[in-house]
Amino acid sequence: MSGRATRTVVAVLVAALTVTGCGAGDDRASGGAGDGRVTGAVTVFAAASLTESFTRIGKDFEAANPGSTVTLNFAGSSALANQINQGAPADVFASAAPANMTTVTEAGNADGAPNVFARNQLVIAVPRGNPRQVTGLADLSRPGVKVALCANQVPCGAAARTALDSAGVALTPVTLEQDVKGALAKVKLGEVDAALVYRTDARAAHADVTGVEFPESARAVNDYPILALKDAPNPTGARAFVAYVRSTPAQAVLAEAGFQTP
Amino acid sequence: MSGALLDARLVVERGAFRLDVPLRVAPGEVVALLGPNGAGKTTALRALAGLHPLTNGHVTLDGIDLDRPATRGWVPTERRSIGVVFQDYLLFPHLSALDNVAFGPRRHGVDRRASRATAREWLGRVGLSAQAHRRPRQLSGGQAQRVALARALAVAPALLLLDEPLAALDARTRLDTRAELHRHLSAHPGATVLVTHDPLDALALADRLVIVEGGRVVQEGDGPSVTARPRTDYVARLVGLNLYRGRAEGHGVRVAPELTLTVADRLDGEAFVAFRPAAVALHPTRPEGSPRNTWAGTVAGVQRHGDNVRVQLDGPIGVAADVTPAAAAQLRLAQGQRVWVAVKAAETHAYPATG
Amino acid sequence: MTQVRDHTAPRRRGRVPAALLVPAGLGLLFLVLPLAGLVIRAPWTTLPQRLTEPGALTALRLSVQTATLATVLCLLLGVPLAWMLARVEFPGRRLVRALVTVPLVLPPVVGGVALLLVFGRRGLLGGWLDATFGITLPFTTAGVVLAESFVAMPFLVIAVEGALRAADHRYEEAAATLGASRWTTFTHVTLPLVAPGLAAGAVLCWARALGEFGATITFAGNYPGRTQTMPLAVYLALETDLESAIVLSLVLLVVSVGILVALRDRWMTSA
Numbered sequence: 001m002s003g004r005a006t007r008t009v010v011a012v013l014v015a016a017l018t019v020t021g022c023g024a025g026d027d028r029a030s031g032g033a034g035d036g037r038v039t040g041a042v043t044v045f046a047a048a049s050l051t052e053s054f055t056r057i058g059k060d061f062e063a064a065n066p067g068s069t070v071t072l073n074f075a076g077s078s079a080l081a082n083q084i085n086q087g088a089p090a091d092v093f094a095s096a097a098p099a100n101m102t103t104v105t106e107a108g109n110a111d112g113a114p115n116v117f118a119r120n121q122l123v124i125a126v127p128r129g130n131p132r133q134v135t136g137l138a139d140l141s142r143p144g145v146k147v148a149l150c151a152n153q154v155p156c157g158a159a160a161r162t163a164l165d166s167a168g169v170a171l172t173p174v175t176l177e178q179d180v181k182g183a184l185a186k187v188k189l190g191e192v193d194a195a196l197v198y199r200t201d202a203r204a205a206h207a208d209v210t211g212v213e214f215p216e217s218a219r220a221v222n223d224y225p226i227l228a229l230k231d232a233p234n235p236t237g238a239r240a241f242v243a244y245v246r247s248t249p250a251q252a253v254l255a256e257a258g259f260q261t262p
Numbered sequence: 263m264s265g266a267l268l269d270a271r272l273v274v275e276r277g278a279f280r281l282d283v284p285l286r287v288a289p290g291e292v293v294a295l296l297g298p299n300g301a302g303k304t305t306a307l308r309a310l311a312g313l314h315p316l317t318n319g320h321v322t323l324d325g326i327d328l329d330r331p332a333t334r335g336w337v338p339t340e341r342r343s344i345g346v347v348f349q350d351y352l353l354f355p356h357l358s359a360l361d362n363v364a365f366g367p368r369r370h371g372v373d374r375r376a377s378r379a380t381a382r383e384w385l386g387r388v389g390l391s392a393q394a395h396r397r398p399r400q401l402s403g404g405q406a407q408r409v410a411l412a413r414a415l416a417v418a419p420a421l422l423l424l425d426e427p428l429a430a431l432d433a434r435t436r437l438d439t440r441a442e443l444h445r446h447l448s449a450h451p452g453a454t455v456l457v458t459h460d461p462l463d464a465l466a467l468a469d470r471l472v473i474v475e476g477g478r479v480v481q482e483g484d485g486p487s488v489t490a491r492p493r494t495d496y497v498a499r500l501v502g503l504n505l506y507r508g509r510a511e512g513h514g515v516r517v518a519p520e521l522t523l524t525v526a527d528r529l530d531g532e533a534f535v536a537f538r539p540a541a542v543a544l545h546p547t548r549p550e551g552s553p554r555n556t557w558a559g560t561v562a563g564v565q566r567h568g569d570n571v572r573v574q575l576d577g578p579i580g581v582a583a584d585v586t587p588a589a590a591a592q593l594r595l596a597q598g599q600r601v602w603v604a605v606k607a608a609e610t611h612a613y614p615a616t617g
Numbered sequence: 618m619t620q621v622r623d624h625t626a627p628r629r630r631g632r633v634p635a636a637l638l639v640p641a642g643l644g645l646l647f648l649v650l651p652l653a654g655l656v657i658r659a660p661w662t663t664l665p666q667r668l669t670e671p672g673a674l675t676a677l678r679l680s681v682q683t684a685t686l687a688t689v690l691c692l693l694l695g696v697p698l699a700w701m702l703a704r705v706e707f708p709g710r711r712l713v714r715a716l717v718t719v720p721l722v723l724p725p726v727v728g729g730v731a732l733l734l735v736f737g738r739r740g741l742l743g744g745w746l747d748a749t750f751g752i753t754l755p756f757t758t759a760g761v762v763l764a765e766s767f768v769a770m771p772f773l774v775i776a777v778e779g780a781l782r783a784a785d786h787r788y789e790e791a792a793a794t795l796g797a798s799r800w801t802t803f804t805h806v807t808l809p810l811v812a813p814g815l816a817a818g819a820v821l822c823w824a825r826a827l828g829e830f831g832a833t834i835t836f837a838g839n840y841p842g843r844t845q846t847m848p849l850a851v852y853l854a855l856e857t858d859l860e861s862a863i864v865l866s867l868v869l870l871v872v873s874v875g876i877l878v879a880l881r882d883r884w885m886t887s888a
Contacts, residue, residue, distance in 0.1 A: 082855075191739075366796055369798075
């Protein structure tokens with residue numbers, strides 16, 4: 001079983017436990033729907049690339065709303081979308097790509113329209129110190145340079161394809177990774193010389209990896225939409241969390257992680 | 263005995279158990295290691311085969327040291343000129359009878375065709391030509407035994423080893439197979455060592471018996487001498503004799519503090535006295551007249567024994583007596599009953615315990 | 618309540634106790650229901666066209682090839698290892714036996730990383746292999762075979778060691794008395810004796826290699842035609858198209874079950 005599949009199972013278990021806890025303890029009786037106060041658990045399904053920033057934002061949200069707890073479930077956006085459409089009890093969905101959000105809205109699981117709360121751009125991740133002297137996309141097609149890309153089916157792969165096409169660079173990667181963390185790991189381990197990953201991922205791995213900016217990345221910007229879900233067990237909490245993510249403090253956290261804010 | 267093909271002193275120490283068996287076997291001779299379970303017979307056989315290293319002593323076959331710990335001499339099993347018939351035969355289940363027998367010659371460097379020819383010849387000799395292509399599981403017990411024998415002999419071993427070769431057979435098959443085995447063992451030009459706990463097998467198959475008890479040789483000799491003059495209870499029981507050890511003075515042998523048996527033979531010093539259970543007479547009262555050897559005993563057990571009744575008696579010496587059912591009925595033998603025991607001196611056999 | 622017909626019916630060994638029957642049934646249901654889910658959700662109408670997509674067939678062929686090669690590699694290395702564990706007393710044998718099972722408990726992704734640390738470009742052996750022989754393993758089909766072997770070998774070793782321990786080692790002694798060296802004994806007596814266990818181990822090993830995902834993607838990466846095996850293709854399909862993923866899974870399932878059943882009939886009926 002893959003690490004990601006394992007994580008999915010764990011996520012489902014966590015979600016199931018959350019629901020059970022709610023039924024038994026009744027600690028989130030959509031508290032104070034009238035007075036706007038948020039209490040109880042808010043379950044957030046968020047794209048894996050949001051792991052670091054949403055963990056902080058969740059803590060800040062709890063601090064701003066005493067009596068509330070934020071349960072975060074990080075995984076690939078498409079896996080999360082599938083889980084939501086299969087009835088996973090989530091309050092909020094934050095996706096790394098509009099396409100996965102569309103899957104959810106088209107299935108009729110959205111409460112309102114999605115809002116873009118962050119943008120992410122590609123950088124060229126190279127081992128720290130940039131031993132191959134990579135300065136732009138063209139360097140990646142040099143002979144002997146091993147490159148990892150994300151598979152076309154996942155957002156970072158689609159973005160990479162767009163950027164490479166617009167730069168007119170043709171290259172054959174040695175691997176098409178399932179997700180951006182996989183591509184980054186290959187750089188960290190030194191198995192490839194470069195990978196196209198999100199700026200946020202490169203920044204989070206700054207101990208081992210240097211992010212090289214390139215102009216064509218502007219052509220392939222990735223929008224991160226967020227929305228409250230229709231069947232949210234805690235609708236008040238859901239709306240409050242969505243609103244909080246777009247607030248100034250949360251946006252500052254995202255910017256610090258390398259996101260562009262809308 | 264000079265000209266022994268096998269000359270061995272098998273010393274194996276394993277925890278508290280110590281085996282120490284000297285063994286010399288001439289070409290063409292069949293020696294049976296006879297003894298109760300746990301006596302160390304199988305260990306001795308495994309030591310000869312190289313499946314168990316000696317602690318001390320030696321195994322010399324045809325002048326070559328196969329195992330001699332003192333000089334670190336060692337020839338591994340697969341390079342010894344031996345053939346082994348295992349107790350449950352251990353025929354390779356995935357090979358036909360023919361290929362089982364051809365296995366040995368093949369390993370000794372004979373090519374496939376010649377090996378199979380040899381195997382076919384041996385299967386013919388043991389009367390199993392028709393079963394050549396059967397797998398071991400399709401053979402009867404007697405047939406499997408013969409295949410195992412053919413397999414062991416097909417490499418023309420200098421030393422043939424058999425471990426309880428007839429133990430796995432039912433009584434009827436055993437009789438036929440024993441006779442046939444005897445024929446093959448007689449024809450074998452090398453030395454043969456046979457391990458068994460069955461005196462009948464040993465007597466029928468071997469030229470010489472070596473009785474092993476508790477890891478030591480307690481008696482050795484040809485069949486008639488061993489059966490006529492047993493030297494331990496085990497052998498006496500095997501051949502169905504009452505046996506006592508005592509001090510002889512003339513015609514009297516003191517076998518218990520208050521019992522001296524009068525015997526026909528005349529001798530002095532440590533001696534054995536043996537007599538058959540049928541030679542023992544039982545009387546309800548003290549018999550008058552000729553028998554000198556009489557004493558009072560207590561019935562310890564009564565059971566059928568062939569056509570007769572065997573009575574076990576306690577007293578100054580334990581003794582087994584065979585009486586007719588009629589006599590038993592007349593005496594109304596029951597456990598705990600006191601009777602008088604009588605043995606005629608002429609029915610006893612006394613011989614020195616030493617030498 | 619004797620039944621008259623019992624005279625002719627084969628004798629029964631009593632009724633199957635409910636305490637066994639009920640959990641057995643539940644266990645079977647638990648294993649089969651997810652399969653049924655796949656079958657029910659499969660897009661049967663578009664199935665033929667999806668099946669003939671070149672990507673699917675390429676991945677399937679690569680999967681079968683690499684799993685088979687991995688099984689051969691596991692047999693070549695794993696059977697002698699199992700023999701050592703079962704037949705030779707050596708210091709640290711228990712530790713070695715425990716080490717053999719490590720890939721079973723290690724998450725395969727971690728296994729993949731561990732392989733990179735050894736056979737990768739900067740790995741303990743990888744750099745030397747590259748410098749000396751020009752061999753690089755990551756991102757190659759050979760790398761897939763290596764990753765699958767790493768994960769699948771314990772299944773083979775455990776099965777074969779069990780069979781060796783269960784086999785009567787006195788047959789090997791009998792072979793020695795007939796003049797067979799240890800090697801000949803191993804090839805002519807031991808291996809045939811444990812053939813059923815060997816076959817079972819090889820089949821388990823092959824099945825595990827066929828389904829391998831984590832170590833493969835981590836060590837060998839994912840590139841169509843070279844390192845993208847069926848499980849990787851399934852996972853990628855899951856990103857965009859659930860139905861495609863189901864179709865690919867079904868194909869993998871049908872092929873593997875088909876091959877296992879065929880082999881079982883041929884090899885293991887005599888066991």
